[in-house]
Amino acid sequence: MAEAKLHRYRSHTCGALRKTDVGSHVRLSGWVHRVRDHGGVLFIDLRDHYGLTQVVADPDSPAFKVAETLRSEWVVRIDGKVRDRPEGTVNSELPTGEIELYATEIEVLSAAKELPVPVFGEPEYPEDLRLQYRFLDLRRETLHAIIMKRLEITRSIRRRMHDEGFNEFPTPILTASSPEGARDFLVPSRIHAGKFYALPQAPQQYKQLLMVSGFDRYFQIAPCFRDEDPRADRLPGEFYQLDVEMSFVEQEDVFATMEPVITGLFEEFAEGKPVTKGWPRIPYDTAIAKYGSDKPDLRNPIEMADVTEHFRGSGFKVFAGMIEKDPKARIWAIPAPTGGSRAFCDRMNSWAQSEGQPGLGYIFWREGEEGGAGPVAKNIGPERATAIKSQLSLKEGDAAFFVAGNPANFYKFAGLARDRVGQELKLVDENRFALAWIVDFPFYEWNEEEKKIDFSHNPFSMPQGGGEALDAATTTEERLKLKAYQYDIVCNGYEIASGGVRNHKPNDMIKAFGIAGLGPEVVEQRFGGLFRAFQYGAPPHGGMAAGIERIVMLLTGGKTVREVALFPMNQQAADLLMGAPSEAAPKQLRELSIRVVAPEKKG
Incomplete structure (x- = not known):
């Protein structure tokens, strides 16, 4: 009985062949993903939209001469016989990983110039170059x-x-x-x-x-x-x-x-x-006051609080004077659980300056120390520093940062600072959708x-x-x-x-x-x-x-x-x-x- 005539380009896609196809004569078409030479035996990964199949050509194959000329991203048609992969070479990560195609005939359908951006692997390349050659970029698996x-x-x-x-x-x-x-x-x-x-x-x-x-x-x-x-x-x-x-x-x-x-x-x-079930409903004004943003990242547990009254009439003259002069002035605190070290507080202060701010006031609390540490704590005294710690439900080993002025002018920066503290202290639960x-x-x-x-x-x-x-x-x-x-x-x-x-x-x-x-x-x-x-x-x-x-x-x-x-x-x-x-x-x-x-x- 004569063999059924194969389609001009393919009898199967590059993601279709399985162990049950062993012994079949098939035809595949696709892109040459990569070519590997193992001691004179050529292994060609052939890729299309549906997947990838390993093709083998050895010196005894009638397709070997053509196989030697193949380069990445050439479009080819390959005829061959499906066979089991040798023991120890099965690739369990590929749906086609139990078989390989022994090539008997290869036809080059379209050659490719040297690639301006790679398709195999995921190397970093300039985005503008990727966008210029988007049709190549889109061939990447990811x-x-x-x-x-x-x-x-x-x-x-x-x-x-x-x-x-x-x-x-x-x-x-x-x-x-x-x-x-x-x-x-x-x-x-x-x-x-x-x-x-x-x-x-x-x-x-x-x-x-x-x-x-x-x-x-x-x-x-x-x-x-x-x-x-x-x-x-x-x-x-x-x-x-x-x-x-x-x-x-x-x-x-x-x-x-x-x-x-x-x-x-x-x-x-x-x-x-x-994924959050029963979404919270947060009024806009509350979102601004607690998170400094109308699109808060709720994976970050930090909630800001108004601590104005703790600074009213205090020895920290910058904040106390601001509150006295401007009825709209408020002091907001950004709690920083586990952030109670001078090194972290100084790092946040430097970050604030890089954002165009004069700095970021802070208090941090150390084991066995009355009140808190840092210039703000020294100026307001232990009683007020302890009251702030209590309001923010903080403990020894924690810190708090302060922003001051008219909230309309500083809330966006306060929100950025909240985000930064959460990221730096690894408080954000990256593994959920809030x-x-x-x-x-x-x-x-x-x-x-x-x-x-x-x-x-x-x-x-x-x-x-x-x-x-x-x-x-x-x-x-x-x-x-x-x-x-x-x-x-x-x-x-x-x-x-x-x-x-x-x-x-x-x-x-x-x-x-x-x-x-x-x-x-x-x-x-x-x-x-x-x-x-x-x-x-x-x-x-x-x-x-x-x-x-x-x-x-x-x-x-x-x-x-x-x-x-x-x-x-x-x-x-x-x-x-x-x-x-x-x-x-x-x-x-x-x-x-x-x-x-x-x-x-x-x-």
Whole structure:
């Protein structure tokens, strides 16, 4: 009986062959991962998307001559016979590790030049070079696995959202400019000369319009475009988010729906690491006071405390004088369990100076010593130092650091110091996912540059107390105290989602924007579609958006979001692979009625 004709390129993938295939004549195609010469016998690791198979060619093989010419990353087709690996050479870490392919024929399908970046192994190479040759970088086992894990995560999100009764609606990419808090990417219109579309910073208005249209539960894995400066936890240019909106809901309904979805997602991909169940809800003001951040890393057990009264009228004149002069001045303590040595305290003080601070006051407590040690302790005396130790639940061998002034000016630094103490003293439990809701965000904030009130978060959120609360707050101070039905999800020091219950009443919308200095005509002009829609029966609605790249980064243990995106830009917002951004041809500019004006030279 004639042998079945093999497919032109492969009968199996490089991850498919097992012990049960021994004796079969097969055909594989893939990339030459590496070639090893063991005393004249060539071992070729052949790789494709599915896995890796060891191929053997000895001098008796008709394929040997071609095998000798092979180099890394050449694409080849190899025919051969499957056989058991010799005793003692089985590789239990490979699914194909019990067999090898004895090569009878090799065809080079595509040769490769010398590689600018390596594919085999994980050596450190400059990121810009990796991004320029991203198609090679993506062949690396770890990066390939991260991208496939990302697809698994988004598949799981879709399944979970469908199970919760959500429908996935695509929303437009070419839209109108919207103040989501960042610069828009503008797209010039050829047909409407001098006018521009904008790429959506988020599908915010469209998803609200879907609720007004009666669709009830929307979600989308949505592309978002923001012309922002790059950061480690944010991709420049574009990123994806799980965008969600629900009708006839209060804040609690959003929490009850989305908390199990995100918890379940993390549990599925946590590889056994504990995931918070029953997330704590931390008011924004509490988060700032305890952690110095609205995205605290709750794996760090340190909680800051206000110790102002212990310094009032004390012998530590710097702090005592500050408290006396400025009613807003506070002294915050950052406890440092196990940090009670002068060497550690001096190291933290040097770190604070490297952050542009004058220093970091401290007290540390030693065995058998009354009060505490260090200049601060000497100045305030043993009674006050002991009272501080008692308030912070500290003991001998511990320390506390102090920051002073108006908390609005120092809380971010205090948060950094808390993080630093936790890391230096190895107090952070790296092996878990600590999730929480941050709630009760301020509705407005003070814009110091323009000396006016601005929205502090999403301008479409509902103020707590609704229109009545807006009417009742008549002074700047009262307005800055207003809270919003606005919330974030934080995990391990990252904000992974943000959302709110929406202000769906046109009159309340006009009031809210009016307080921020935007009159009815501005609302009509910039949010005309949404504003008009609200006048024709809008349901109460709310939702959120979660950052896909940040979630994938956390679940894969990545250090930056660029690791988890297929073709990211670099930290200067340049696409080194495609050469974007690039200059447009004069003909293109003429068609768009655009002229490029060179920026003025500084200095």
